[in-house]
Amino acid sequence: MITVKQMQMLERFAQKQGIFVEDLMENAGREIAKTLRENFGLADKHIVIFAGTGNNAGDGFVAARYLHEEVPVVVLLFGDQDKLNGEALDNYTRIKDIVTIVQISKQDDLSQFHFQQDHKLILIDALLGTGISGGIREPITLGIGHFNSLKGDKISIDVPSGVNPDTGESLGQKCNADLIVALHDLKAGLEEYKERMVIVDIGIPKNLPTISSSI
Numbered sequence: 001m002i003t004v005k006q007m008q009m010l011e012r013f014a015q016k017q018g019i020f021v022e023d024l025m026e027n028a029g030r031e032i033a034k035t036l037r038e039n040f041g042l043a044d045k046h047i048v049i050f051a052g053t054g055n056n057a058g059d060g061f062v063a064a065r066y067l068h069e070e071v072p073v074v075v076l077l078f079g080d081q082d083k084l085n086g087e088a089l090d091n092y093t094r095i096k097d098i099v100t101i102v103q104i105s106k107q108d109d110l111s112q113f114h115f116q117q118d119h120k121l122i123l124i125d126a127l128l129g130t131g132i133s134g135g136i137r138e139p140i141t142l143g144i145g146h147f148n149s150l151k152g153d154k155i156s157i158d159v160p161s162g163v164n165p166d167t168g169e170s171l172g173q174k175c176n177a178d179l180i181v182a183l184h185d186l187k188a189g190l191e192e193y194k195e196r197m198v199i200v201d202i203g204i205p206k207n208l209p210t211i212s213s214s215i
Contacts, residue, residue: 002185003166004130010184013208022087024202025055028183029062029091031200032157035181036067036122039198040153046072046119048152050143050175052127052161053079058088059157059183060126064099065091075101076113078127078143104139110146121152125175127161130187136162136171144173158183165189 002010011024036042047067051057057077064073075095081103084092095101104110115121127143128136136144144162147154154177159165162174168189180190182199190197 001188001191003188007130007184007187010204010208014204017205017208019203019205021055022090024183024204025058025087025091026062027203028059028157028200029064030066031183031202032059032063032124032155032181033066035179035198035200036063036124036155039179040122042067042071042122044120045122046115047074047122047124048115048150049073049075049124050127050147050161051075051077052140052143053077053081053083053088054129054131055086055088056129056131056157056161057084057126058086058091059129060124061088061091061095063124063126063157064095068095068099073099075099076143076146077101077103078139079103080105104142106139107142110142115150121150123147123150123152123154125154125156125161125177127175129158130165132159132161132164132171136173141173144175147175154178156180159187159190160193163189168192 049060051060156177160175160177162171165187166189180197182197183202
């Protein structure tokens with residue numbers, strides 16, 4: 001298991017060896033798509049990605065790019081696209097003309113969006129990642145509530161949105177996922193979830209120094 005601080009240190013060490021955030025995000029999105037194929041199958045499925053505006057969303061955007069040629073993909077963007085930056089913005093730009101993206105700012109926006117009842121859904125939680133701090137605000141709360149209300153196979157990227165990755169504490173609302181795709185390692189606070197977790201390799205070099213669990 002690994003804490004958020006330890007993961008950040010590993011990412012910095014990786015960067016010194018030429019493995020940058022954009023590389024890790026690309027690998028994460030590819031492995032997320034692969035995990036969906038292996039665990040749920042894609043035949044006759046529709047993918048719905050619940051995205052926020054941070055790097056967790058960026059992982060979801062990459063997965064959308066890998067999946068859209070095989071199955072219909074919709075991204076529900078909970079927040080203002082102007083808040084996207086860095087690698088998340090880069091990957092949003094790469095999919096915005098090939099994937100349907102619906103921006104959700106308030107309940108009225110969500111009320112106007114409906115899925116056909118016969119669609120078999122795979123729902124991907126890319127709302128909040130390990131960078132979560134403080135309470136959860138709208139429209140992310142809308143996203144968590146809607147994610148939980150829908151029927152389908154449900155996956156969270158790295159950590160269920162609304163859960164503190166270091167302590168496992170729920171921050172009011174949290175996404176209820178059938179499977180968690182852990183990036184590089186299980187996060188320290190998520191031991192109770194490990195029976196429904198798949199750990200994927202995102203390309204952090206194996207020769208990096210061991211990070212002390214006391215950090």
